[in-house]
Amino acid sequence: MTIKQLTVLTGNSVSHLSNVISFLSRGGLNIRAHCLVDNGDGFCKLRMVVSEPDKAIEILQQEKLTAVVNDVVLIETDDKPGGLSRMLKLLEKDDIQIEYSYTAASESPGIAMMVFRFSDNLKAVKILDKNGLKLIKSKA
Structure with missing residues (x-):
């Protein structure tokens, strides 16, 4: 029994993270869990469990962001x-x-x-x- 997790590569600033979270929030999605890990090169991996993974992927794609699903x-x-x-x-x-x-x-x-x-x-x-x-x- 597994669930879908999305991983998005984003800048490691508060504004970058805020943008990603805002996109999902405006889409009516709930983020149930998240983990932000710095890559050491100015970027972070944002791992998330969200209420509707497929809808989240669509929203992120509209914003030119790629989500990897695991x-x-x-x-x-x-x-x-x-x-x-x-x-x-x-x-x-x-x-x-x-x-x-x-x-x-x-x-x-x-x-x-x-x-x-x-x-x-x-x-x-x-x-x-x-x-x-x-x-x-x-x-x-």
Whole structure:
């Protein structure tokens, strides 16, 4: 169970980020999770989980921006010490690597939401699902 994540290359200034976010906001899209990573060359990768990925791609294309789409896994776990550790232990024995992760907005108190891109998303999903972790199909 994976969801779509968009990655946009943008300038690393507040105004560049503000423009991208404004385009999506004006289109009525909700950004449920994001991660901004500096490339070190004046640009940033903006990774986002949005309410309507296909609509977001259209909006960004109209603004001459390219979005790369990747599958990621959105996981819900208890927001308490050991929640992340438990999940990682399940994956550790199967040698699944984490390419990156970041947190997402949660509407429920005591619940942590995390976005992951694994070396093998499908294998990770099977392991996590089998062990009772809640995987979100679409929370955007």
